[in-house]
Amino acid sequence: MSDFSASLADPLKEANEPTSAVARFGPDTPLAMDCGVSLDHWQIAYQTYGVLNEARSNAILVCHALTGDQHVASRNPITGKGGWWTAMVGPGKPVDTDRFFVICANVVGGCTGTTGPASTNPETGQPWGLGFPMVTIRDMVRAQRHLIDSLGIETLFCVAGGSMGGMQVLQWAASYPDRVFAALPLATAAKHSAQNIAFHEVGRQAVMADPDWRGGRYLEAGTRPSKGLSVARMGAHITYLSEPALHRKFGRKLQDREAPTFSFDADFQVESYLRYQGLSFVERFDANSYLYVTRAMDYFDLAADHDGVLAKAFAGTKTRFCVASFTSDWLFPTADSRAIVHALNAAGASVSFVELESDKGHDAFLLEEPNLFATTRGFLGAAARARGI
Amino acid sequence: MALTDPHTSRIDLKLVAEMVTPGSRVLDVGCGDGQLLALLAETRNVDARGIELSREGVAGCVARGLSVIQGDADTDLTEYPDDAFDYVILSQTIQATRNPRFVLEQMLRIGRRAIISFPNFGHWKMRSQVFFLGRMPVTESLPYAWWDTPNIHFCTIRDFVTLCDTIGAEKERAVALDAAGGRVGVSAPWWFWNLFGAQAVFLLKRG
Numbered sequence: 089m090s091d092f093s094a095s096l097a098d099p100l101k102e103a104n105e106p107t108s109a110v111a112r113f114g115p116d117t118p119l120a121m122d123c124g125v126s127l128d129h130w131q132i133a134y135q136t137y138g139v140l141n142e143a144r145s146n147a148i149l150v151c152h153a154l155t156g157d158q159h160v161a162s163r164n165p166i167t168g169k170g171g172w173w174t175a176m177v178g179p180g181k182p183v184d185t186d187r188f189f190v191i192c193a194n195v196v197g198g199c200t201g202t203t204g205p206a207s208t209n210p211e212t213g214q215p216w217g218l219g220f221p222m223v224t225i226r227d228m229v230r231a232q233r234h235l236i237d238s239l240g241i242e243t244l245f246c247v248a249g250g251s252m253g254g255m256q257v258l259q260w261a262a263s264y265p266d267r268v269f270a271a272l273p274l275a276t277a278a279k280h281s282a283q284n285i286a287f288h289e290v291g292r293q294a295v296m297a298d299p300d301w302r303g304g305r306y307l308e309a310g311t312r313p314s315k316g317l318s319v320a321r322m323g324a325h326i327t328y329l330s331e332p333a334l335h336r337k338f339g340r341k342l343q344d345r346e347a348p349t350f351s352f353d354a355d356f357q358v359e360s361y362l363r364y365q366g367l368s369f370v371e372r373f374d375a376n377s378y379l380y381v382t383r384a385m386d387y388f389d390l391a392a393d394h395d396g397v398l399a400k401a402f403a404g405t406k407t408r409f410c411v412a413s414f415t416s417d418w419l420f421p422t423a424d425s426r427a428i429v430h431a432l433n434a435a436g437a438s439v440s441f442v443e444l445e446s447d448k449g450h451d452a453f454l455l456e457e458p459n460l461f462a463t464t465r466g467f468l469g470a471a472a473r474a475r476g477i
Numbered sequence: 478m479a480l481t482d483p484h485t486s487r488i489d490l491k492l493v494a495e496m497v498t499p500g501s502r503v504l505d506v507g508c509g510d511g512q513l514l515a516l517l518a519e520t521r522n523v524d525a526r527g528i529e530l531s532r533e534g535v536a537g538c539v540a541r542g543l544s545v546i547q548g549d550a551d552t553d554l555t556e557y558p559d560d561a562f563d564y565v566i567l568s569q570t571i572q573a574t575r576n577p578r579f580v581l582e583q584m585l586r587i588g589r590r591a592i593i594s595f596p597n598f599g600h601w602k603m604r605s606q607v608f609f610l611g612r613m614p615v616t617e618s619l620p621y622a623w624w625d626t627p628n629i630h631f632c633t634i635r636d637f638v639t640l641c642d643t644i645g646a647e648k649e650r651a652v653a654l655d656a657a658g659g660r661v662g663v664s665a666p667w668w669f670w671n672l673f674g675a676q677a678v679f680l681l682k683r684g
Contacts (some may be wrong), residue, residue, distance in 0.1 A: 410539060429546055430556040438526065441546040442535040462540040470542025 097165035099199070099372060100307070103215075104208055106133040106194070106201025107165040108158050111238050119196070119203075119231055125221035129210045132235045133201025134158050134193035137177065138185035140241070146477045147241045148183060148468075149232065150192040151249030151256035153454075154324075154381055155373055157200040160192040161185070166200070166372045175456050182464040187472070188245065195256075196231045197223035197381050199374035206307065206374040218304035223380050225252070225388045229259045236267070243267050245475060246468060250274035250453035251420065252381070255388050258428065261409070262390055262401040270408045270471040272464065275417055275453040277424035278398050278431070279389040284419060287327055288382040291320030295375050304376055317375045318366030325365045330416040330449030334358060391431075398431035405432075408474070409439040410467040412460060414452040440467060488658035489676060490516055493568055493592050496650065496680045497521050501563035504528070504588065506550045506580070507570030511538035514545070526562075528553060551575045554583035562588040569676075571595045572628040582644055585683050590649070594678040597653070599633030599671040617656065618675055634671045637679065645684040652678045 097107050112131040113119065119127040135158045140147060150160050150173065161177040163170060177183040177190055194202035197220070205220040212219075236244065247260045247268050254276025261271045280288075295301055298316030302309050326334075338358040342348065345355065354360040394400035409432055413425035422443045432439040444459045446452040453460065490513045497503060499521045505514050508527030511534075517523045527545035529535045538545035546553075550567070551574055565588030567580065572595055574580045584591040596618045597603075606614035613623040621628065632640070634653060641648055653661040653674030661674050670677070 408544070429548075430553075433546070433556045433561075434558055436558070436561055438524070438544050439546060440535075440539045440544050441548070442539055443532060443547055444536070445532060459536050463536060466540035466542050473542070 096168050099166050099374070100206070102166060102200050103204065103206035103374065104201075106158075108133050108135050108201060110134070110201055111235050113234060113238075117234055119227070119234065121196075121221050121227045121230075122224040123222045127203060127221070130196075130203040130231070131201070131207075132193050132196070132203070132231050134191055134235060135160065135162055136192075137161055137190040138188055140189040140239075141477065143477075144241050145243065145245060145475060146187065146472075147189045147191060147236075147239075147244050148246045148248060149236065149244050149260070150177060150183070150190055151228075151232075151247065151253035151260075152192060152195065153249070153251040153253050154385065155321075155369065155378070156253070157198065158192045158194045158202075159200075160190070164372070167368070173454065175454075176461070176464065182461045183248065183468065187477075188468075191236070191239070193232055193235055195223075195228040195252075195381065195384075197228070197377060197384060199377040202231070204374070205304070205376035205380055215307040217307065217376055220376070220380065222387075223384045225255045225259050225384055226263065228384065229256050229263055232256070232260075233264060233267075243269055245477065246270040246272060246471065248272035248274070248464075249276075251276055251450065252385050254420075255280075255385065255390075258390055258401075259388075261405060261407050262393075265402075265405045265407055268407045269475055270410070270467070272410050272412075272467065273428065274412050274460070275414055275420045275425075275450055276428075277420050278391060278401075278428050280385050280387075281424070285386045287324065287419075288386055291324055292379050292382060294319040294323070295379060298375075301375060304379075306375070312370070313375045314367075314370045317370050317373070317378060318363075320378060321369040321373075322362040322366040325362060327419045328449055328451045330418065330447055332416065332447040333449055333451075336447075337361075398427065399434035402432055402435035402437055405435055405437045407437065408467075408471050409437055410463065411439065411441045412453075412463055413443050414446045414448070414450070414457075415443060416447045417450045417452065419450040488654065489594055489678065490568065492652055492654070492678050493566060493594055494520055496592055496678070497523060497564050497566075499523070502526075502561075503564045503566060504557070504562045505566045505568065506554070506584070507567060507573065508538065508543075508545060509534050511541055511543045511545060513566065513568055514538065514543045515541065518543070550580050554580065554587060557583075557587040559586055560589060564588055564590050564592055566592045568592075568594045569596065572631050574630060577630050577632070578640060578644060581640065581646070581681075585644070585646055585681065589682065591646070591681045592678065593637075593681065594676060595632065595637065596676050597634045597671065597674045598631040599635060600656075600675050601672050602656070602675075604672075616675075634674055634677045635667060637677065638667065641679070641681060646681040647684040648679060649682055650678075650680040654678070 254273035298313035301313035391398040
């Protein structure tokens with residue numbers, strides 16, 4: 089185990105010098121952010137899979153969720169594990185890299201090579217920390233657009249993603265309708281709900297309550313708010329699952345013991361599972377990034393940018409949409425997806441929608457779900473025929 | 478939908494497809510597994526969309542590459558703007574809606590034309606089963622027993638014509654098919670269709 093972990097990348101180094109492709113931009117291509125700040129020196133880390141065809145018409149941009157990264161279908165250099173969507177993306181998979189050129193970039197505000205609070209601020213030589221400007225979903229998409237420009241791709245064949253990735257898909261379709269041929273937003277919403285903002289606030293407060301957080305300047309001090317971030321992750325993780333999934337996996341089973349210890353040890357399997365999830369998350373994710381990226385989701389309200397009418401966000405769109413939700417997802421329930429579909433209908437868009445049967449909760453979009461695979465394969469196949477690829 | 482005999486089913490769908498002008502925008506309400514949508518896409522080069530209640534139906538359609546939304550004809554048609562489609566089709570579905578009149582009015586609002594095909598409850602086989610056996614009819618085109626049928630609002634051809642008149646829909650074309658899928662005498666009077674038509678297909682437009 090120690091030999092193996094020795095080969096793993098240092099998360100702090102990854103923030104500036106990722107073990108993936110990285111596009112660097114200077115003052116001639118500033119990143120203008122919604123908060124009013126413009127970054128003159130910034131970078132975006134990304135991975136690609138498959139081959140871009142001669143017509144440059146087969147590119148699929150995959151957008152990652154809250155704590156994801158650019159390693160969608162390749163070994164993660166920090167954890168040493170496979171990519172976060174290897175079930176979906178790869179040769180012969182529903183997002184077929186034998187046929188499509190797949191791009192996945194780390195979001196602005198992230199911590200695996202795209203400029204964010206863990207990156208070095210060129211003006212101070214220190215990590216940005218809380219000095220980093222507040223990030224929005226639109227900023228993330230704007231940064232991705234610069235990357236797509238630099239790759240010489242005019243129109244993306246498809247933009248796909250779930251949860252926060254789905255928000256980016258919707259933002260792409262709204263901001264750059266002519267550059268998105270097809271859109272696949274999964275388990276997502278056009279706005280973050282009050283309940284979801286509430287959950288995020290609990291997570292952020294857990295991070296900020298950790299004395300090692302040090303007002304966000306922990307990297308200089310050589311500490312990390314591991315306990316706070318771990319608690320934030322434990323809370324969030326519960327929201328990604330469902331009671332039936334938790335029950336099937338753990339029930340009230342005890343961990344390595346016959347009887348309760350009458351203490352606050354992790355007596356129950358579900359407790360030690362959550363503790364493990366919290367601890368392993370701390371190793372790969374930056375606490376300040378967690379604050380920024382959750383905030384970006386909170387601020388997301390696509391209709392608000394269009395006089396409160398979501399349909400206006402998609403007016404005149406030619407993009408083909410396929411929206412999917414999961415029956416047991418209570419974080420991004422089907423009603424959120426229906427609201428998107430209704431707006432797309434009102435805008436006269438070409439849209440498919442299906443609520444997929446699963447008891448695995450919000451996380452279902454990341455897992456082996458045959459119905460999701462069939463839907464994705466069918467949608468991309470039909471869109472590819474229409475695009476002539 | 479309710480049709481089990483593929484031969485009968487195909488003739489009904491073909492007839493509907495013939496009524497659609499090539500290259501138009503079509504919404505198929507209650508599109509099932511997408512048979513009609515696929516036929517329209519293949520033979521009429523239309524921009525075809527569907528609505529289907531059942532999850533399996535939608536998943537199958539999307540997996541086949543069709544643009545289909547999971548939804549309920551009784552509630553979701555209100556989400557579409559006026560004149561959104563050239564044709565709105567309700568194929569073998571009207572008897573399964575809760576509010577056929579409302580659905581029909583919505584179809585004529587969002588489509589310039591509406592095509593409706595439905596099983597005729599006035600067909601002599603239906604009448605005779607009720608009359609002689611004293612039981613709810615079960616036929617090839619309506620194979621469900623009364624206690625497990627999705628169909629809640631049966632009508633006869635005559636009833637449907639009355640509904641069209643009530644909501645001011647103009648009948649552009651009407652065809653009745655016999656049990657074997659053949660057309661019932663084109664110039665026959667309504668009462669003849671009502672007795673010998675196993676199913677009917679109407680092309681309507683706003684009056």
